[in-house]
Amino acid sequence: MLTKHRKQAILATLKRDGQVIAKALSASFDVSEDTIRRDLRELASEGLLQRVHGGALPSSPAVGDIVQRQQINTVAKLAIARKAAELMLPGQVAILDGGTTCVLLARHLPPTLEATIVTHSPSVAVELVNHPGIEVVLIGGRLFKHSMVAVGAAAIEAITHIRADVYFMGVTGIHPTAGLSTGDLEEAYIKRALAARAAEVVVLASTEKVNAASAYVIAEVTAANTVVVERKTPTTLTDPLAALGLTILHA
DSSP, X not given: OOHHHHHHHHHHHHHHHSOEEHHHHHHHHTOXXXXXXXXXXXXXXXXXXXXXXXXXXXXXXXXXXXHHHTTSSHHHHHHXXXXXXXXXXXXXXXXXXXXXXXXXXXXXXXXXXXXXXEESOHHHHHHTTTOXXXXXXXXXXXXXXXXXXXXXXXXXXXXXXOOBSEEEEEOSEEETTTEEEESOHHHHHHHHHHHHTBSOEEEEEOGGGBTOBOSEEEEOGGGOSEEEEOTTOOXXXXXXXXXXXXEEEEO
C-alpha cells in the first residue's frame, strides 16, 4: 500500500473509532511500528491528528487565533452560550474564560442579573461594561494576543485570591482519557488555576472539540462537572463523558 493510501486509511480509522493504536495499525497494514509512527508524525504536522502515547486521537480544529476561531461553528457557539447563560444565578461569583464562546455568553446574560464576573479576558470585560447589575473583576498580566487573555505569573497570583461559585471554561479538546486540553501551555496553566478556585466547572464544547485532544493538558476530564454541547452532538461522543459522572447539557 502506498504511503498516501495508508495515511488516508489511518484517518478513516481515526474518524470511525475515535482513536488509533500504532501497534494495531502496524499489524493491519503489515508494516513496522516505526513506519506507522512516521505516518502519525507527518499527519500530526499537518494538524490532522494529535499524537498520544501508543497512537493518536482526533485533533481539535479550534487551536487557531481568536480571529480564526470566530469563524468556526458560530451557530453552535451561540446556542451553547445561551444555554450556559441560563446556568448563572443571582448573587453568584462566576469566572468567565477567554474565547469566543465566553464572549457570547457574557453578551447573553440576563439584563436584570446581579452577580460578579471574574475574567482574564479584556473582551469579556468590555462586553459587560454596560451591564448594570454585574460587577466585573478583571485579572491582569501579560496579554496573550493569540487568544486575547492575560497569562503569566501576575495572573496566577491574582487567581489565588478568588473563590468562585462556577467557572465557565473554554477548551479546544475534551476527551474521556486525554482530559481537558488547549493549544497553548500558558493558557493551560491559567485554566487549571481557575478551575482550582471554583466550586463547579462548566465546560463549553462545540462538537468538533468533543473526543478531540490538543497538545497541552489542563486537567483530567473529571475536573469538570458539566459539559454544555450543541444539540446535534452524537451521544456516541458524550456517553463516555456521562459514564464518568459529567452532566451533559444539550444547547
